Amino acid sequence: IKLSSGLTKTKEQLSKQVDQLLQLNKQFDDAFWEDLEEILIMSDVGFKATTTLLERLRDRVRQEGCNDSETFKTLFKEELAALFPQPAKRIKPQPPEVVLMIGVNGVGKTTTIAKLAHRAHMQGQKVMVAAGDTFRAAAIEQLEIWSKRVGAGFYAKAPFSDPASVAYEALDTAQAEGYDTLFVDTAGRLHTNVDLMEELRKIKRVLAKKHPGAPHRTILVLDATTGQNALSQTKLFAKDMDIDEIVLTKLDGTAKGGVVVAVSLEYGIPITFIGLGEKMEDLRPFSGTDFAQALLD
Ligand code: GDP
Numbered sequence: 021i022k023l024s025s026g027l028t029k030t031k032e033q034l035s036k037q038v039d040q041l042l043q044l045n046k047q048f049d050d051a052f053w054e055d056l057e058e059i060l061i062m063s064d065v066g067f068k069a070t071t072t073l074l075e076r077l078r079d080r081v082r083q084e085g086c087n088d089s090e091t092f093k094t095l096f097k098e099e100l101a102a103l104f105p106q107p108a109k110r111i112k113p114q115p116p117e118v119v120l121m122i123g124v125n126g127v128g129k130t131t132t133i134a135k136l137a138h139r140a141h142m143q144g145q146k147v148m149v150a151a152g153d154t155f156r157a158a159a160i161e162q163l164e165i166w167s168k169r170v171g172a173g174f175y176a177k178a179p180f181s182d183p184a185s186v187a188y189e190a191l192d193t194a195q196a197e198g199y200d201t202l203f204v205d206t207a208g209r210l211h212t213n214v215d216l217m218e219e220l221r222k223i224k225r226v227l228a229k230k231h232p233g234a235p236h237r238t239i240l241v242l243d244a245t246t247g248q249n250a251l252s253q254t255k256l257f258a259k260d261m262d263i264d265e266i267v268l269t270k271l272d273g274t275a276k277g278g279v280v281v282a283v284s285l286e287y288g289i290p291i292t293f294i295g296l297g298e299k300m301e302d303l304r305p306f307s308g309t310d311f312a313q314a315l316l317d
Pocket of ligand 1: 126130131269
């Protein structure tokens with residue numbers, strides 16, 4: 021699966037219009053920059069990304085005396101790629117590394133846990149997943165099915181148990197049994213998000229109490245097909261949670277991929293992986309350079 025397939029619409033809006041603009045105007049004068057600003061704003065990449073990108077691009081065009089389309093597009097790609105925040109380098113924690121997975125129902129959280137667990141398992145790690153979405157019995161079952169497929173350990177309690185107690189006991193078991201990584205699933209019911217945030221904070225508290233530094237990574241899962249909703253979900257979760265990384269799912273099934281840029285830039289949160297399908301192998305590390313390439317070529 022090609023990354024560019026998930027960017028068709030954005031690509032049309034952006035790449036085609038930039039090409040058209042370059043055909044009409046290679047002066048790189050004020051009119052050129054105004055037109056480019058309009059194109060960017062219209063293409064889902066967001067206001068902040070547009071402003072920053074234009075500033076940097078203008079500087080480079082001036083400094084390097086760029087006067088042709090090809091050079092311009094190369095500079096454009098480089099500066100677009102450079103906009104993406106990089107994940108922080110971290111020291112490997114005392115195992116198990118605890119990864120808290122958050123996000124709204126339906127975005128692909130369970131599938132993403134399976135994909136990440138599969139990846140870690142393939143790297144030789146002993147992996148456990150904990151069914152922290154006790155609100156939905158189906159979510160517990162689904163995670164169990166995935167854990168078997170992936171070859172990961174599984175920890176769950178009865179539906180409607182306290183999610184924090186599931187997280188605590190899973191961590192206790194993972195510590196006792198020498199697991200390397202523990203993924204903790206959480207609920208994502210949006211309509212009662214006040215309770216949800218309290219629930220997530222409580223999970224964090226008990227994890228930290230049991231294992232200082234835990235959760236070591238908090239990953240927000242976003243669905244690329246929801247376009248601008250992905251931005252409002254980030255805002256909602258970022259208010260109460262320190263989000264370390266974003267995984268953007270369903271880039272295979274959307275034309276709204278430009279929102280990738282907006283989400284990372286608005287909130288300064290690195291995208292570490294993208295989902296490109298429903299199978300456990302359909303996960304790719306995210307690269308800003310590949311993204312810029314796919315968008316503008
Ligand atoms: P959750 O409610 O957030 O746990 O969502 P699920 O993991 O159950 O996923 C919801 C639906 O999205 C399922 O049908 C998944 O197969 C599908 N899905 C998840 N990730 C991807 C992806 O990257 N691409 C596609 N096409 N579908 C996905």
